[in-house]
Amino acid sequence: MAAFSIFVFLSGLFVTSSGDLYSHSIRPNFTASFINLVDNSGAFLLSPNATFRAAISNYPDQQLPQFYFSIIHSSTNTIIWTANRGRPISDSAKVLLTPNGLIITNNFDQIVWSTPSLDSPVAFLQLDDSGNLILLDQQNILLWESFNYPTDTLVRGQRLPVGIDFFAGEYQLLLTSSDAFLQWNGMTYWQLSMDNQAFKESNVLVSFMAVNGSGLYWVGDDGSTIVFKVPLAPIDAAGLEFIYAKLGSNGKFTISSFDENNLVPNLQIPVENCRIPSICEKIGFCNSDKRPETCLCPSAFHNGIDGCVPINPLLTLPKACNTSNSYGNETNDQVSYMKIGDAIDYFSTNFIEPLSRRISLLNCQLLCSRNCSCLGILYGNSSGSCYPIWNNVGSIFSSTFGLGQEDFSGYVKAITLSSNINLSSKTDADHKFSVLGSVLLSSLGAFVLVVIVIGFSWWKRRKGHSRAAVVRLGSKASFSVEIDLLSIAGLPVKFKYEELATATDNFTTQIGSGGFGTVYKGVLPDESVVAVKRITNLGVEGKKDFCTEIEIIGNIHHINLVKLKGFCLQGTQRFLVLEYMNKGSLDHVIFNNESVLEWKERFEIAVGTARGLAYLHSGCQHKIIHCDVKPENILLHEENLHQNLQVKISDFGISKLLTPEQSNLLTTLRGTRGYLAPEWLTSSGISEKSDVFSYGMVLLEIVRGRRNFSIQTCAPLSGTELKRLYFPLLALEIHEQKRYMELVDPRLNGRAEGEEVERLVQVALCCVQMEPWQRPTMSNVVGMLEGSLPVEQPKIESLNFLRIYGGRYASVLTTSTNGCNEQ
Numbered sequence: 001m002a003a004f005s006i007f008v009f010l011s012g013l014f015v016t017s018s019g020d021l022y023s024h025s026i027r028p029n030f031t032a033s034f035i036n037l038v039d040n041s042g043a044f045l046l047s048p049n050a051t052f053r054a055a056i057s058n059y060p061d062q063q064l065p066q067f068y069f070s071i072i073h074s075s076t077n078t079i080i081w082t083a084n085r086g087r088p089i090s091d092s093a094k095v096l097l098t099p100n101g102l103i104i105t106n107n108f109d110q111i112v113w114s115t116p117s118l119d120s121p122v123a124f125l126q127l128d129d130s131g132n133l134i135l136l137d138q139q140n141i142l143l144w145e146s147f148n149y150p151t152d153t154l155v156r157g158q159r160l161p162v163g164i165d166f167f168a169g170e171y172q173l174l175l176t177s178s179d180a181f182l183q184w185n186g187m188t189y190w191q192l193s194m195d196n197q198a199f200k201e202s203n204v205l206v207s208f209m210a211v212n213g214s215g216l217y218w219v220g221d222d223g224s225t226i227v228f229k230v231p232l233a234p235i236d237a238a239g240l241e242f243i244y245a246k247l248g249s250n251g252k253f254t255i256s257s258f259d260e261n262n263l264v265p266n267l268q269i270p271v272e273n274c275r276i277p278s279i280c281e282k283i284g285f286c287n288s289d290k291r292p293e294t295c296l297c298p299s300a301f302h303n304g305i306d307g308c309v310p311i312n313p314l315l316t317l318p319k320a321c322n323t324s325n326s327y328g329n330e331t332n333d334q335v336s337y338m339k340i341g342d343a344i345d346y347f348s349t350n351f352i353e354p355l356s357r358r359i360s361l362l363n364c365q366l367l368c369s370r371n372c373s374c375l376g377i378l379y380g381n382s383s384g385s386c387y388p389i390w391n392n393v394g395s396i397f398s399s400t401f402g403l404g405q406e407d408f409s410g411y412v413k414a415i416t417l418s419s420n421i422n423l424s425s426k427t428d429a430d431h432k433f434s435v436l437g438s439v440l441l442s443s444l445g446a447f448v449l450v451v452i453v454i455g456f457s458w459w460k461r462r463k464g465h466s467r468a469a470v471v472r473l474g475s476k477a478s479f480s481v482e483i484d485l486l487s488i489a490g491l492p493v494k495f496k497y498e499e500l501a502t503a504t505d506n507f508t509t510q511i512g513s514g515g516f517g518t519v520y521k522g523v524l525p526d527e528s529v530v531a532v533k534r535i536t537n538l539g540v541e542g543k544k545d546f547c548t549e550i551e552i553i554g555n556i557h558h559i560n561l562v563k564l565k566g567f568c569l570q571g572t573q574r575f576l577v578l579e580y581m582n583k584g585s586l587d588h589v590i591f592n593n594e595s596v597l598e599w600k601e602r603f604e605i606a607v608g609t610a611r612g613l614a615y616l617h618s619g620c621q622h623k624i625i626h627c628d629v630k631p632e633n634i635l636l637h638e639e640n641l642h643q644n645l646q647v648k649i650s651d652f653g654i655s656k657l658l659t660p661e662q663s664n665l666l667t668t669l670r671g672t673r674g675y676l677a678p679e680w681l682t683s684s685g686i687s688e689k690s691d692v693f694s695y696g697m698v699l700l701e702i703v704r705g706r707r708n709f710s711i712q713t714c715a716p717l718s719g720t721e722l723k724r725l726y727f728p729l730l731a732l733e734i735h736e737q738k739r740y741m742e743l744v745d746p747r748l749n750g751r752a753e754g755e756e757v758e759r760l761v762q763v764a765l766c767c768v769q770m771e772p773w774q775r776p777t778m779s780n781v782v783g784m785l786e787g788s789l790p791v792e793q794p795k796i797e798s799l800n801f802l803r804i805y806g807g808r809y810a811s812v813l814t815t816s817t818n819g820c821n822e823q
Helices: 002-011 361-369 428-462 476-487 497-503 543-554 586-590 599-619 688-704 727-737 754-767 778-786 801-809
Strands: 030-032 043-046 052-057 068-073 078-082 094-098 101-105 111-114 124-127 133-136 142-145 153-155 166-168 171-175 180-184 187-191 206-212 215-220 226-231 242-247 253-258 263-269 285-287 294-296 301-303 308-310 335-346 374-380 386-390 396-398 408-416 510-514 517-523 529-535 564-570 573-579 634-637 646-649 709-714 720-726 812-816
Touching (some): 043 124, 078 153, 285 335, 361 374, 361 408, 497 517, 497 564, 586 688, 599 646, 599 688, 599 754, 599 778, 720 727, 727 754
Antiparallel strands (some): 068 078, 094 101, 133 142, 166 171, 171 180, 285 294, 335 408, 374 408, 510 517, 709 720
16 A cells, blocks of 8 residues: 555656646756646646646736736636736746745746745645645655635635735735625725624634635634634535635625536625626716616716716816825815715715714715815715715715615715816807817817918028027927817916026026926915926927826825926926925935934834825826935925924826836936836836835935945944945844844934834835835835734845845945044
């Protein structure tokens, strides 16, 4: 019997007849890529009974040639686990099995994903019939298993522990010790304890969730006490080959089973499709009277790119600031409320408390207007309850459908755009006629003006005049652009060059400069102080594209982002008019030897900067990568001594205004030594994670109050030495020793909160990890700094490059006087 077992085990080490397809086990020093496994559709390892396969494959229905290392159920092609989720590779990238573990590299041999550090060398990689991929050492001791790292699927025999959540796009399954939740962008749309299908059988704390042929179970610490269960209809256990629970990118949490022939859906949560938050995208009305459900836009709205948008071109739906206690930049006369329907309901009303009860509709709207995270309201006409729509606007449905029976009326916040086009408030017929007339008259006037200009230019050439005007608006290209600008809704205020020259006293007071422009202080006729940035190094072409990007940037409103108040586009002159920040940039404040920034203010600056970047990355309709996060681009403002510092990020839109050729020069022109992510220096793609790296470097400088590259004067017995100090390396070494207070700016004399210092340093080190995929998102950074998320522990192996950088930089320079200070 023992000999037979050894034979079976060894047989798994030999290649099957395909030449590239292994059964059950693989030894180290193995390499695979899709391009070499085309005949097997990327598969290279089968479980013993071939129920599951390990493969390099692309997702079903995916058009792009992007590949993932996944475990797949063979009969149904269901992906149950993916290693490099969110980090696709090409068909020639590699999956390697080494004695140190599994590694995925891209075409440049850069690590995309790897297993963590292991206790002993790997001897075997095995795929079990349960779908579990495991690493074993020479003594068959388990080193690592994929079941401990679930993605969005749970199979029979696998446990989902409390604290490890499922993610699928914007959706998340959150498991706690007392309940379970489905959330969309942080908002709950299903709760286990409120589901009529769920039965509670014990009051002990939940330890994990599991699925089998009889249902979904939440189990206690002892591994046997059932706390909750959601039973399934009876399934023929004899024919059951495969059962799994999956959170789909559509927001549905489903359980499906496979017998010998069919894949059968056994359970869907939530039961009603219309309660899925984005079933009909933004503000879409989900009609459940038909199967499948249909989606309609409310009156005064029509279909847009990502849902329903106002028909009126002068109205736009704002984005949330992602900070629940912050206020938006809109004035009261800019904010209005558009009705989206009566007798409707919203997915979150059963799971949140109202802002207030027994208040009027007007006061409900005022409460929403005072919070930039509130994008709309559900007002209870019978109870006077005021329910907010936080951060993102989802779909709506009839209040006679589902659980809610309150008579709600829905409203969404709208912002009135600046425009020179006046829409009539008459009847619809008059309105259409007025708009049509305006367009025709504008077109006719523009045509006549073009003819006049062309004729005048021809006459001047005939008369032999060769001197050009100061601002050439007579060319066809320039003039057509000026006409085209009228068709771009949502542009901020357009200034003339002469107006900005007057406001800045002919550009005499320079307050800043950068790779793409100089900034001047100015005063507008209404006596408001502004910062006027002259954009240089941009070509004369692409004016309409420039204005389109200005419209995008101008509609970004967040308390931690510098507001664009206007622009100037006249000939080759291009200016941005920005709000003025009277305390200047962070580098002038934190690196200033004359005054010391207190710890409380430093922490507020760290959080405010993180919020601003998080909004750029995930809160805007158009994601913006800053590309140059550094203290010089973090601005501060203080109204008076009794108010907290306002923290705002500047220059966040410049990268969107560049041509492709100029974008390729960003490393040289915008990148700043000490803040560039490693991928800037290679041919790797730049992403929002590059901003995360730069933010981490800034965070370390906030803690220390010095540049990360600095010179330290120390006094040994024989004299004094000047040493180069690379602070990120020091932070890593101190982190390993858990002596965080030693990293704080010595000028504070210990005036810092130890827990906050530890949190900032750990978050900073997480942000500066070598591989972009290992860095947290800025949204998660905000959560960790604010305490709503646990602080991740940085991976030391992903920070070892700091030792190389630090070793190259640190060296003895010279010998001089005594003392020990940083310069």
